[in-house]
Amino acid sequence: MLHARLAAIDAEPVPRGEPWLLPLLAALALASVVVIALAARQPVIAILFGIGVAAAGLIAWRRRVPDALDQPVAEVAPDYSLVSEGLGLCADPAALTDAEGRLLAVNAGYRERFPGLPAPGEIDLDADTRLALEAARDLAWRDGEGCAAGLATADGPVAVEIRRVGAARDRLLWRFPRPRRSPLLVLVKRLQGVEGEVLGEAGVLGAVIDGDGRVIAANGLFARRTGFAAGQADRIDVLLEGAGEGRVRIAAEGSEGQPLRLLHIPAEPGAGHAGGITMLFASGEAPSLGEPASLQALLDLLPLGLALVDRDGRFLTSNRAFRNAAALGDGPLPAFPSDLVVKEDKAAVADAVRRNSRGPAMSGDLAVRLAHQPGEPVALTIAGLRNLGEASVLLLLKDNSEEAKLKRQVAQATKMQAVGQLAGGVAHDFNNILTAIIGHCDLMLMRHTPGDSDYDDIQQIKSNSNRAAGLTRQLLAFSRQQTLRPQVLQLPDVVSEVSHLLKRLLGETVVLQVKHGRDLGAVRADPGQLEQVIVNLAVNARDAMAGMGGGTLTIQTYAVHSHQVAELGSDILPIADYTALSISDTGCGIPANVLGKVFEPFFTTKEVGKGTGLGLSTVYGIVKQSGGFIFAASKVGEGTSFVIYLPVHSEEKGASKAVAGPKPKAEELWGTGTVLLVEDEPMVRTVAERALTRQGYTVLTADNGEEALEIINRGETIDLLISDVVMPVMDGPTMVREARKTRPELKILFMSGYAEEQLRRSIDIDNVAFLPKPFSVQELSEAARKVLATRE
Numbered sequence: 001m002l003h004a005r006l007a008a009i010d011a012e013p014v015p016r017g018e019p020w021l022l023p024l025l026a027a028l029a030l031a032s033v034v035v036i037a038l039a040a041r042q043p044v045i046a047i048l049f050g051i052g053v054a055a056a057g058l059i060a061w062r063r064r065v066p067d068a069l070d071q072p073v074a075e076v077a078p079d080y081s082l083v084s085e086g087l088g089l090c091a092d093p094a095a096l097t098d099a100e101g102r103l104l105a106v107n108a109g110y111r112e113r114f115p116g117l118p119a120p121g122e123i124d125l126d127a128d129t130r131l132a133l134e135a136a137r138d139l140a141w142r143d144g145e146g147c148a149a150g151l152a153t154a155d156g157p158v159a160v161e162i163r164r165v166g167a168a169r170d171r172l173l174w175r176f177p178r179p180r181r182s183p184l185l186v187l188v189k190r191l192q193g194v195e196g197e198v199l200g201e202a203g204v205l206g207a208v209i210d211g212d213g214r215v216i217a218a219n220g221l222f223a224r225r226t227g228f229a230a231g232q233a234d235r236i237d238v239l240l241e242g243a244g245e246g247r248v249r250i251a252a253e254g255s256e257g258q259p260l261r262l263l264h265i266p267a268e269p270g271a272g273h274a275g276g277i278t279m280l281f282a283s284g285e286a287p288s289l290g291e292p293a294s295l296q297a298l299l300d301l302l303p304l305g306l307a308l309v310d311r312d313g314r315f316l317t318s319n320r321a322f323r324n325a326a327a328l329g330d331g332p333l334p335a336f337p338s339d340l341v342v343k344e345d346k347a348a349v350a351d352a353v354r355r356n357s358r359g360p361a362m363s364g365d366l367a368v369r370l371a372h373q374p375g376e377p378v379a380l381t382i383a384g385l386r387n388l389g390e391a392s393v394l395l396l397l398k399d400n401s402e403e404a405k406l407k408r409q410v411a412q413a414t415k416m417q418a419v420g421q422l423a424g425g426v427a428h429d430f431n432n433i434l435t436a437i438i439g440h441c442d443l444m445l446m447r448h449t450p451g452d453s454d455y456d457d458i459q460q461i462k463s464n465s466n467r468a469a470g471l472t473r474q475l476l477a478f479s480r481q482q483t484l485r486p487q488v489l490q491l492p493d494v495v496s497e498v499s500h501l502l503k504r505l506l507g508e509t510v511v512l513q514v515k516h517g518r519d520l521g522a523v524r525a526d527p528g529q530l531e532q533v534i535v536n537l538a539v540n541a542r543d544a545m546a547g548m549g550g551g552t553l554t555i556q557t558y559a560v561h562s563h564q565v566a567e568l569g570s571d572i573l574p575i576a577d578y579t580a581l582s583i584s585d586t587g588c589g590i591p592a593n594v595l596g597k598v599f600e601p602f603f604t605t606k607e608v609g610k611g612t613g614l615g616l617s618t619v620y621g622i623v624k625q626s627g628g629f630i631f632a633a634s635k636v637g638e639g640t641s642f643v644i645y646l647p648v649h650s651e652e653k654g655a656s657k658a659v660a661g662p663k664p665k666a667e668e669l670w671g672t673g674t675v676l677l678v679e680d681e682p683m684v685r686t687v688a689e690r691a692l693t694r695q696g697y698t699v700l701t702a703d704n705g706e707e708a709l710e711i712i713n714r715g716e717t718i719d720l721l722i723s724d725v726v727m728p729v730m731d732g733p734t735m736v737r738e739a740r741k742t743r744p745e746l747k748i749l750f751m752s753g754y755a756e757e758q759l760r761r762s763i764d765i766d767n768v769a770f771l772p773k774p775f776s777v778q779e780l781s782e783a784a785r786k787v788l789a790t791r792e
Helices: 002-011 021-039 043-064 080-088 108-113 127-143 183-191 194-201 220-226 251-256 292-301 320-325 343-358 401-445 455-478 491-506 527-546 562-568 615-625 682-694 705-713 732-742 756-763 777-789
Strands: 094-097 103-106 145-153 156-165 171-175 204-209 215-218 240-244 247-250 261-266 276-281 305-309 315-318 363-369 377-388 391-397 487-489 510-516 523-525 551-560 578-585 629-635 639-647 674-678 698-702 720-724 747-752 768-772
Touching (some): 080 094, 127 171, 183 204, 183 215, 183 276, 215 220, 220 251, 305 320, 401 682, 523 639, 527 551, 527 578, 527 639, 615 629, 674 705, 682 720, 720 732
Parallel strands (some): 674 698, 674 720, 747 768
Antiparallel strands (some): 094 171, 240 247, 305 315, 551 578, 578 639, 629 639
16 A cells, blocks of 8 residues: 555655765776776676676666655645545445544435434433443544444434544544344345245255354245254254265255255355355256356345346346336336436436446446436446356346335424424414413403403403414424323223214214223323314314215224234334224225325315314324324225324332312412512513512512522512523523522422423423413412412
8 A cells, every 4th residue: 555655664764875876886897897808808808897887877777766655745635525425435324523523524324314414422312322422432532443332312223333544543434334134034035935936946955044054944845855844943954964075965865865066155255154045956066057047046036136238238137126126027128228217317328338348347336217216316336247148237226215215204304393393483482472462361351341342352352362372282282392281091081081072073974983992001191182182183084074975983992012013013113012092984085195294284185275284283293292103094985094102101119199289269369479570571571560460469570581680689588480481691490590599499480382391301490380371360370379389
């Protein structure tokens, strides 16, 4: 390597003097002898010394010309655009960082795996996992290489390999290898399918063995002759015995059995173990792989799409994986490879095949778009072949439909997350406005009685404001930021509570059937929100059956145990015990191209003016915020089924059940004491101040956290601190932490438009109460009275 040679040259001492001088002096001396010999008429001596003159001169000239490697090499600053292109050749997520952990270059796999491009050291990990990652990084910085496996992230476990790179060894190369499917499992599936039958018809006994030499699968011919049965896990050396001359014999056939030649192909060459496919040939010599049946069977065993092309650019053969990737099915192959791609890519494919078939043997990748899926570019590898008969070009095509599906799912999840964050932010700001409107309505209603000219108008304003508050709750439900009041409950009880309402909503043309399973585990969820889920799904089912003159709506609850979840093989549903709720109808069904969009916000199939498009998105948000999962299945003309999986709740040891106290009476809302109100929104602060003052409290106000701390530090008596959570400059939690340094007994009531569960995880402060926005004057008074009545 050139860089190794340069390092060795740099380590050598620089020679002193001129290395060419001594050979030059020797050449001059020998030239003098030649002149003397010629003068003395001794040609033989002159010729001999003349040769010495030439040799010495040549040595001096060679030493006079500097070696290219002796020239100083200028240090070149790295071109990170070229580094990014190099990382792009790696299929796994990869990134290059400096010594401080800052990103310098990433590849496309890293962008897809980690949206937002966090540095490798800033990936969202728990404490133990982060320690493992830091240990791997320190090991790489010290020894040059480090690795860690099983790092738990929100999207599943990942592994990481870290190497110290760079001329100055001041860079770290991070690679997150993707888990790959076991080649042995691929061989097992192929051998137990049509390929194994083709091998058997050709007289080939095939078996797949693991790294310990145990037979884990075999084709029919092997099983019949050796007596192997699935699940036995017999060792290959038990089923076979030596027959001399490099052949083996089937042990079950005894010494009279026919000698067979054994061919073993490792599943992973160079992996260090013998796992792979073993074939036994009945003929005295190994069969020619040029035979069509044997060659096709071997090609079909490969999980990678492979095809052979002749010198004229025509297809010779292909394996099953190639046909699947090109969507050819069992039909005939097209004439030319260019027939597989879209019109714009035909010329590039034809030119690449022609160059590889007639020029020197080489290979390269070409990004093309297949005719059956023009929107998804795929990599087509074209390699030249020599000495393989008619075959001159090898085509490799990978079936990346599953990878494309995952990409679309990631893009959809990213879009849904962005919309959810936007909805949550809008709902938070809108809640402040609704709080002011509802509060002012309550204050005005205190000065009016039923029958006044303005009473009904004020009630109408308040009613519309409450409807708007319901819409914001739907937005928060979709973004999973709404305030839930979870309880431990049984799903049949919730269904029973809402069944009476459903019978009125569904009408006379829809028959409601309710079925409950046995041994259902308790779940922890908000009963009111679960009722909303059932009502939304039932109303959608009613509308789907309206065009068919009615139908049957079936609501069913049943238990799903962990072993049943494992049998489902779902990549989304974790293995655990669940209580399931199924809501099925016999309506018109949902087309396949629409089914994947039903949970998107503002997507509706109803006509203009009907439906908000938030029903199913709200259902999705409530189920996900409750820790559950929802799946939809439908057939056009047969009906639709939604299945909700809620994890079974396990009561923690020592957990005490909260007992709700009686609701305070109107006269109990009056109180005494000093309340410090901190709110950055003037309209909310004004309403809250007036409401608390009317209830008998002395109210001090501040519009930010710093002003509130100044009031607290003045030493005034404060019985209750009511504060917004999100404020500019200093937020509510930071202000409370500072206040409790001098007043640890201070009672706190937070109010916010964000979800209580989300805020409690981020606030992490003991002995605080929470009031969600929007709230009425009475709700504010009840919350203040309740906090002041608590005793620590």
